[in-house]
Structure formats: C-alpha cells, structure tokens
Amino acid sequence: MTARETLPILGFLIGAVLVSLFVTSNVVLNFLVFTLILAIAAQGWNLLGGYGGQYSFGHAAFFGMGAYVSAILQQRFGVNAYPAVAFGIAAAAVLGYAIGAMVFRAGLRGSYFALVTLAFAEVLRILANATEITGGAAGLLISLNLGAGNLQFADRSSFLILGAVLLALAMLITLALEKSRLGAQLVAVRENESAAAALGVDILAVKLRAISLSAALTGAAGALYAQYFLYIDSNIAFGTWISVEALLAPIIGGAGTVFGPLIGALILQGLSEGTKLLIGKIPGLDLIIFGVLLILVVRFPLHRIPGLLAARWRGKGAP
Amino acid sequence: MSQIALSRRQALLAAPVLLSAPSIAQAQPRAIKLGIIQPVTGALAQDGEYGRIGAELAIADINAGGGIKALGGVPIEMVFGDARSTPDGGVAEVEKMQAEGVLAIVGGFASPICLAASQAASRYDLPYIVDVGVSDQIVTRGLTNTFRFGPGFGTVTASALDNLVAINDAAGKPSRTAVIVHEDGLFGSGMARLLNAELPKRGFQVLETISHPTPSRDMSNVALRIRALNPDLIIPSSYYAEFVLLSQTLQQRRIRPKGIYCILNGAASNFRFVREFPEAANLVMDCNHWADPRKAKTAELRRRVEAQGRFWLYNVPLNYSAVMLFADALERAGRADRGALIQALAATGAGFDSHIMPYGPTQFVNGQNQGGKPVNTQVQNGDIKVIFPRDFADAQPVYPVTG
Numbered sequence: 122m123t124a125r126e127t128l129p130i131l132g133f134l135i136g137a138v139l140v141s142l143f144v145t146s147n148v149v150l151n152f153l154v155f156t157l158i159l160a161i162a163a164q165g166w167n168l169l170g171g172y173g174g175q176y177s178f179g180h181a182a183f184f185g186m187g188a189y190v191s192a193i194l195q196q197r198f199g200v201n202a203y204p205a206v207a208f209g210i211a212a213a214a215v216l217g218y219a220i221g222a223m224v225f226r227a228g229l230r231g232s233y234f235a236l237v238t239l240a241f242a243e244v245l246r247i248l249a250n251a252t253e254i255t256g257g258a259a260g261l262l263i264s265l266n267l268g269a270g271n272l273q274f275a276d277r278s279s280f281l282i283l284g285a286v287l288l289a290l291a292m293l294i295t296l297a298l299e300k301s302r303l304g305a306q307l308v309a310v311r312e313n314e315s316a317a318a319a320l321g322v323d324i325l326a327v328k329l330r331a332i333s334l335s336a337a338l339t340g341a342a343g344a345l346y347a348q349y350f351l352y353i354d355s356n357i358a359f360g361t362w363i364s365v366e367a368l369l370a371p372i373i374g375g376a377g378t379v380f381g382p383l384i385g386a387l388i389l390q391g392l393s394e395g396t397k398l399l400i401g402k403i404p405g406l407d408l409i410i411f412g413v414l415l416i417l418v419v420r421f422p423l424h425r426i427p428g429l430l431a432a433r434w435r436g437k438g439a440p
Numbered sequence: 441m442s443q444i445a446l447s448r449r450q451a452l453l454a455a456p457v458l459l460s461a462p463s464i465a466q467a468q469p470r471a472i473k474l475g476i477i478q479p480v481t482g483a484l485a486q487d488g489e490y491g492r493i494g495a496e497l498a499i500a501d502i503n504a505g506g507g508i509k510a511l512g513g514v515p516i517e518m519v520f521g522d523a524r525s526t527p528d529g530g531v532a533e534v535e536k537m538q539a540e541g542v543l544a545i546v547g548g549f550a551s552p553i554c555l556a557a558s559q560a561a562s563r564y565d566l567p568y569i570v571d572v573g574v575s576d577q578i579v580t581r582g583l584t585n586t587f588r589f590g591p592g593f594g595t596v597t598a599s600a601l602d603n604l605v606a607i608n609d610a611a612g613k614p615s616r617t618a619v620i621v622h623e624d625g626l627f628g629s630g631m632a633r634l635l636n637a638e639l640p641k642r643g644f645q646v647l648e649t650i651s652h653p654t655p656s657r658d659m660s661n662v663a664l665r666i667r668a669l670n671p672d673l674i675i676p677s678s679y680y681a682e683f684v685l686l687s688q689t690l691q692q693r694r695i696r697p698k699g700i701y702c703i704l705n706g707a708a709s710n711f712r713f714v715r716e717f718p719e720a721a722n723l724v725m726d727c728n729h730w731a732d733p734r735k736a737k738t739a740e741l742r743r744r745v746e747a748q749g750r751f752w753l754y755n756v757p758l759n760y761s762a763v764m765l766f767a768d769a770l771e772r773a774g775r776a777d778r779g780a781l782i783q784a785l786a787a788t789g790a791g792f793d794s795h796i797m798p799y800g801p802t803q804f805v806n807g808q809n810q811g812g813k814p815v816n817t818q819v820q821n822g823d824i825k826v827i828f829p830r831d832f833a834d835a836q837p838v839y840p841v842t843g
Contacts, residue, residue: 151535155528250625258625260552262577265559275563352527352556362526394532397522405481 126300129380130292137285141278150277156390157284158346162363163370163382164291165339170368171376172295172304173331174311176231179238180339180367182220182245183213185358187340188347192261193254202272206344213340214333221332225325230314239364246359260354263347272348280349287345288383291338295379298334307331308377339367373418388418469776471517472508474499474766475537475545476759477557482525487549487755491571492520493748494759495546497741502767510771516763523548527556534560543776544569546762549755551575558586567781569762572729572755574704579808587785587804589765590729590758590797591812593704597634600703600727603816603828605642607725607837614840615672615698617645621662621686622677624651631677631703647671656682659689666690672698672840680706684713687720698840702726709817709824711751721819723841725827730815731757732798733826733834741796752824761795765802768792798832 137153144150162184169175191209194200200208224237249255256262267273274280298304306327309317318324343363347353366389371377374385392414396407476495478488499516507513519542521533530553537545544567548554554573561568562583570578570588574596579588591599608615620635622628632649639646647669650662663686666674674690674697676683684707687700700708700723707713708726731738731754741760742752765788770776773784788809790801800811816828818837825835 146539148532148535148539151532155532251629257630258627259575259577259630260555262555262581265562265581265583350527350531350556351559352552354552357527357552405485408481 126296127293130289130296133292133380133383134285134289137281141281141285144278147277150281152390152394154277154280154284154349156386157281157288158342158349159366159370159390160383160386161284161288161291161345162339162342162367163374163386164288164295165335165337165342166367167371167376167378167382168295168298168338169331169335171371171378171381172298172311173307173328173335175328175332176235176368177238177335178235178364178368179240179242180335181359181361181364182238182242183217183336183339184343184346184363184367185242185245185249185353185355186216186336187213187343188353188358189249189255189261189343190340191344192263192347192353195263196261197254201270202348206272206341206348209344209347210337210340213343214337216340217336218329218333220336221329225328225332239361242359242361242364246355249355249359255355258354260352260357263351265351273351284345287341291341292379292383294334294338299379303327303330311377369415369419389415392418469511469514471515472511472770472776473517473519473537473540473542474763475519475521475533475540475542475547476763477521477523477530477533477537477545477547477553478759479523479525479529479549479553481522482529484525484550487572487753488523488525490750490753490755491547491549491759493745493750494571494756495763497744497756498760498763498767502763508767508770510774511776514776516767523553523557525550525553527552529553530557531560533557534566538564538566542566543770543778544766544781546766547571547759548573551578554578558583561585565778565782567766567778567785569766569785571759571762579806583807584786585782587765587807587809589762589795589799589802589809589812591814592808595812596704596727596814597631599814600816601635601638601642603727604701607816607828607839611837611839613643616643617647617669617671618673618675619647619666619669619671620649620675620677621666622649622651623654623679623682625654628654628677635675635677644673652678652682654679654682656685659686660693662686663689663693663695666697667693667695674700676700676702676705678705680710680713683707684717684720687724688717691720696841698842700724702728704728704814708819709754711753711824714819714822714824715751718822722821723819723838725816725818725837725839727814727816729754729758730798730817730824730826731796732832734798734832735796738796757796761797764794765792768794798826798829 166180187209190212191205194205194208195202220241229237250258267275306322309322310324310327370385370389371382373388375381393411396411400407478491480488499518503515507515519537519540523530523533534557545561546569548557548570549572551573554570555578558568562585565585568586574593576592576594620632622632636646650665683705702708705726708724709728714721745752745756769781769784769788773780786804788802788804792802798815799813803810815826815832817824818827820835826833827835827837
C-alpha cells in the first residue's frame with residue numbers, strides 16, 4: 122500500500138471534515154451520518170462478498186451483534202461507551218468466525234451459503250426479541266448522556282467526523298487487504314475455489330479470516346448506529362433491511378472495490394431521500410419510484426454507463 | 441390650520457417606537473407550524489394513516505374555530521412527516537421539521553419511533569407530544585420536552601386487571617379459571633408473566649399458559665387444548681392476525697368460554713375485525729385506548745371519519761386529543777416559543793377539556809398525564825361499546841357470555 126494509493130481515502134476524510142465545518146443543515150448531516158453507517162456495513166459485506174465471492178444475505182447478524190453487545194454493556198453493566206463499542210466489534214468478529222467455522226467447514230457455497238447466513242440472522246432476531254437482557258420486543262435504550270467521554274455528541278457534525286474516520290479506517294483495511302497475500306488468496310478463492318486449493322491456498326483459513334474481518338467492520342457499523350440513535354430493537358439490529366442495504370450498496374457502487382460501498386450507499390440513500398423530498402406528499406409514491414430507480418441502477422450500474430455509451434457509439438459507427 | 445411640531449428630542453424618543461412598529465406587526469407568525477409524524481408507509485402504515493386523520497381533523501377544527509386566539513387568531517399549519525415505520529425514519533423527519541421551524545411535534549405511534557424521535561427533538565428543546573406509544577421508557581428518561589397524554593403500559597395492565605375483577609365481581613363472580621394465550625415475543629411473554637403473577641392474587645386460577653409464534657398459520661392445536669381445559673376465561677395477548685385466527689378457530693369449533701378478555705389487543709378494539717369477522721368478534725372484551733362515548737364531539741368525529749370511508753380506530757381520537765393539547769397549551773403560553781410551550785404543557789390542568797378521551801383531570805408528572813387511563817370495550821352487535829368504568833360506559837357488559 123503506497124502513499125499515492127491512500128490519497129483518495131485521505132481526500133474523502135478531508136472532504137468529510139470540510140462538510141462538517143461548513144454544512145449547518147442537520148437534515149443533510151443526518152442523511153450523511155446514516156449513509157456513512159450504511160457504507161461501513163457495506164464495506165464489511167464487500168470484503169467477504171466483493172473480494173471473496175461469498176455472498177452473504179445475513180450480515181444483519183454482525184450488525185446486530187455489534188449494536189447489541191455495545192448497548193448491553195453500556196446499559197446493563199455500566200461499561201463506558203468506548204470499550205463497549207470495541208467489545209461490540211470484537212463480538213461481531215467472533216460471531217463471524219463461529220458462523221464461518223460451521224458453514225465453511227460444511228462446504229456450503231453460493232446460494233446455500235446465502236440462505237444459511239440469512240437463517241443465522243433470523244435466529245438472532247428471534248432470540249433478541251424474546252430475551253430479557255436485550256430488552257426483548259421493547260428494545261434497548263442507551264441513556265442520553267451527552268459528552269465526548271460517552272461517545273455521544275450534541276451536534277451531528279461530530280458524528281459525521283466519527284463516521285468518516287471509521288469508514289476511512291475500513292477503506293484502509295480493505296486497501297491493505299487488496300494488496301496483501303490474504304487479499305490475493307481471497308480473490309483466487311472467488312475466481313475458482315478448486316484451482317486456488319490446487320495451488321495450495323488454505324481455503325478454510327482464508328474464508329475464516331475474511332468473514333471475521335468482514336463481521337468486525339459490519340459490527341462497527343452496528344455499534345455506531347446504536348450510539349447515534351441510542352435505541353435498538355431486534356428488527357432494527359437483526360432485521361433483513363440491513364442485510365439488503367449492506368449487499369446492495371457494493372453491488373451498485375462496485376463490488377470488490379475500495380470506494381464501491383461508499384458510492385453505492387450514497388446512491389441508495391440519495392435516491393431514497395431525493396424521491397421522498399420531491400414526491401413525499403403522496404405516501405408510498407416515493408418508495409415506488411425509488412424501487413423503479415433501484416431496478417434501473419442495478420440493471421445499468423453507474424460505473425458501467427460510460428462503457429455502455431461507448432459500446433453504443435461504436436455500434437452506431439459500425440458498417 | 442394646526443401643525444404638529446416635533447422637537448428633536450420628541451423625534452428621538454419616538455424613533456424606537458416607530459422603528460419597532462413593523463417588528464411588532466410581524467411578531468405574530470402567519471401560521472403556527474405543527475409537525476405531525478406518523479408511519480404511513482411500512483408495517484405500521486394503517487395506524488399511521490389513522491393517526492394522520494386524527495391530527496388533520498383537530499387542526500381543521502382549531503382553524504375553523506378561529507385559530508390560536510392568544511396569538512391573534514393565527515391558524516395551525518400541519519407539516520407532515522412519514523416515519524416509514526422505523527425509528528431512523530422518525531429521526532430524519534424530526535430534523536426536517538426542525539429545519540422547517542415547527543413549534544412542536546405530535547405523533548410517532550410506535551414506541552421505538554416515539555423513543556428515537558422525541559430524543560432527537562430534545563436536542564432542539566422541541567416539544568414532543570406522544571400520541572400512542574405505551575413503553576414506560578418514553579417518560580422515564582428525564583426528557584423535559586416529551587409529553588404523553590395517553591396511559592403507559594404499566595397503567596394499562598394494572599387497570600386491565602382491576603377492571604377484570606370489578607366486571608367479574610359485578611356479575612357475581614362467574615369466572616374462576618383462565619387460560620392465557622400469548623405470542624412468544626416480549627410483549628406477549630411479558631404480559632403472560634404479569635398475568636400469571638397477578639391473576640391468582642385476584643382469585644383466578646390460571647389453568648395453562650399457551651404460547652404461539654408470530655406469525656402463526658394455524659390455531660387448531662391451541663383451540664383443542666382450550667377445549668380440553670374448558671376455562672371460564674380466555675385471556676389472549678396476541679397481534680391482529682393471530683388473534684383473528686384464534687377467535688375464528690374458537691368460533692368454528694364452538695368453543696364458548698364465559699368471556700374473552702384482551703389487553704391492548706391489536707384486533708379486539710378494531711372495527712376492521714368487527715366488520716370483517718362480526719360473529720367471531722361478537723362479545724370480545726378488550727382493555728385499550730378508546731374515545732369517550734359520552735362526548736358529543738366523539739360521535740361527530742366518528743361520523744366524519746366514517747364519511748371518508750374509514751374505520752373508527754383509537755388512533756384518531758388519540759391524535760385529535762394530542763393536537764388539542766398542543767393548542768390548549770399554546771393558548772396558555774401566549775407566544776410561539778418552545779420554552780414557554782413546554783412550561784405550559786407541563787402545567788396543563790383539569791381545565792383542558794377539548795380532548796375526547798375518557799380520562800380523569802389532566803396533570804403531567806415527568807411528562808406523563810396522570811389522568812390517562814384505558815377503558816374496557818366490548819364488541820356488541822357489530823359495534824364497539826365502552827362497558828367499564830361505569831362513568832364512561834355507553835353499554836352494559838354482556839358477561840358471562842351464554843349460549
């Protein structure tokens with residue numbers, strides 16, 4: 122990883138700081154913070170799905186684990202927010218390893234892997250809904266105690282910087298992985314698992330490392346969500362919405378790329394909020410238009426548009 | 441011809457008055473913006489839509505009555521936000537409403553949305569009136585901006601048990617045994633635990649507690665078990681679809697206990713259930729939010745809602761009353777200022793009578809109205825009647841059910 126390669130990430134961070142300094146609208150800041158939380162979760166998915174080709178439908182399990190462990194430690198055991206968030210991330214990583222150990226050892230791939238991860242997330246959602254320590258269906262509220270020492274900020278711009286720093290870290294990790302031996306092995310597994318095994322790649326170990334790292338990143342997004350909204354319940358933390366958003370963002374923005382999840386999250390949230398802003402007067406119409414736009418974006422990914430136009434141009438010019 | 445001669449000193453003295461004249465004229469806003477947050481898309485869309493109708497009707501009534509008189513008759517303008525049935529959706533709407541300069545926010549419906557949105561509003565000292573959300577956490581966080589006019593979970597459950605005993609005693613104690621049927625989430629499980637602990641103290645024997653998942657596709661086994669146990673009372677704690685399924689199954693299998701007594705049930709105080717499944721719904725009792733049937737305004741409002749081709753659900757009167765509370769407090773505050781409005785809301789007393797809920801005198805303690813209580817309803821011949829407490833009742837309980 123060279124300094125030149127990290128420049129775009131540094132540029133993103135400087136841009137985020139400038140936005141936090143000059144944008145005063147809390148509507149915009151709230152939108153950006155939420156987008157960053159999604160982008161971090163999506164970066165986690167991207168690591169396993171984009172680079173490793175393991176398409177998980179259940180990253181909500183890791184998001185929820187990060188959120189719940191962080192919130193439970195703060196509310197039930199009086200742990201300070203900083204170590205609580207760290208434990209949340211670690212717990213998500215351990216969960217990722219545990220799920221990976223079971224699923225990858227069983228040799229599940231492709232749609233089987235996707236369905237099993239979805240099932241794990243659902244099991245955790247039901248457990249969280251019925252367990253006392255998670256607050257059950259009533260959810261868990263983190264006490265409002267504003268102050269940097271509690272990782273709670275009165276202004277949205279501080280959260281924007283926190284989110285941007287975490288996402289920049291996630292992108293640096295992804296970039297480092299991309300350039301590392303593990304990254305090359307992961308791509309090899311994605312492209313042809315049997316060939317990679319024949320070349321001596323320890324498939325199980327590579328997948329386990331990738332899923333643990335992926336889970337940790339998505340867990341960080343969950344912990345940040347809990348810290349920002351100060352309330353979680355089983356449907357928020359382990360709901361299918363986050364699994365879908367976490368995989369849609371990299372697919373739209375560019376799976377297996379460092380900036381793909383951020384671009385995808387910006388497009389997703391931008392379309393969602395944009396349609397709501399323009400057509401929000403008629404309830405539901407914005408969601409219909411958002412759905413149509415989403416289909417178009419998935420059908421014609423933005424990063425492919427220049428290529429499509431060029432191909433069309435060439436097609437017209439051909440005899 | 442007389443001339444008015446102003447000395448330099450007089451002119452200087454008059455200047456501040458003249459200069460401030462336009463600002464005095466502008467001090468009263470052209471309209472008071474009131475934020476209404478409801479989930480009108482997503483899983484809670486039906487409730488949100490009815491909440492919106494309640495708020496719209498209240499605003500229409502206030503404006504038709506001459507607006508806020510203390511502010512020179514300014515009308516209320518609704519700024520509506522769709523929470524999309526999620527807490528983050530609610531928070532995003534609070535931010536937009538803050539940017540639009542609303543004076544207060546009413547609504548939320550679900551406890552998670554109310555918790556997150558009121559917390560976001562507290563950052564701006566923006567008064568927030570919860571319409572329905574019953575979680576006791578809403579008013580125990582020390583947020584000075586948050587008020588709830590309706591009762592919380594603790595009050596509802598305590599009232600439900602007391603009212604059950606009173607109804608049973610008044611009928612000569614026909615019921616002594618009960619079966620509890622509950623969904624296996626925390627709502628149902630928590631309620632079942634509470635009932636198991638409290639019913640024996642009140643002279644009822646709990647024969648069995650039967651749980652079921654949500655969603656459930658079949659209630660035959662539950663119904664068969666109930667038939668075998670033959671309880672006097674069935675006490676269900678389930679959501680809409682499961683309760684409808686249970687009551688239909690009981691009807692099909694001709695299982696007729698002396699009473700079906702619900703608490704905060706999603707269906708038993710819902711005209712959709714009554715209209716679509718009239719036989720299964722008949723004589724089901726519920727302890728829930730409901731409008732005061734004695735007030736003329738309740739009947740008028742119901743007519744207006746039904747004229748729109750809608751059902752009469754409790755969301756309408758609760759939101760209507762919450763907006764009326766806002767207007768009442770604003771009249772007393774005398775100025776469009778958030779701090780003054782919060783103080784006026786906290787000081788609301790028995791004089792607040794423009795609401796249509798069957799509550800005692802209004803008094804807020806830590807944002808919770810102490811007068812807020814649920815009532816017992818019963819489906820009687822295609823209508824939902826209030827049967828208890830007697831002060832508010834518009835029908836006698838049909839209990840025990842015979843035949």
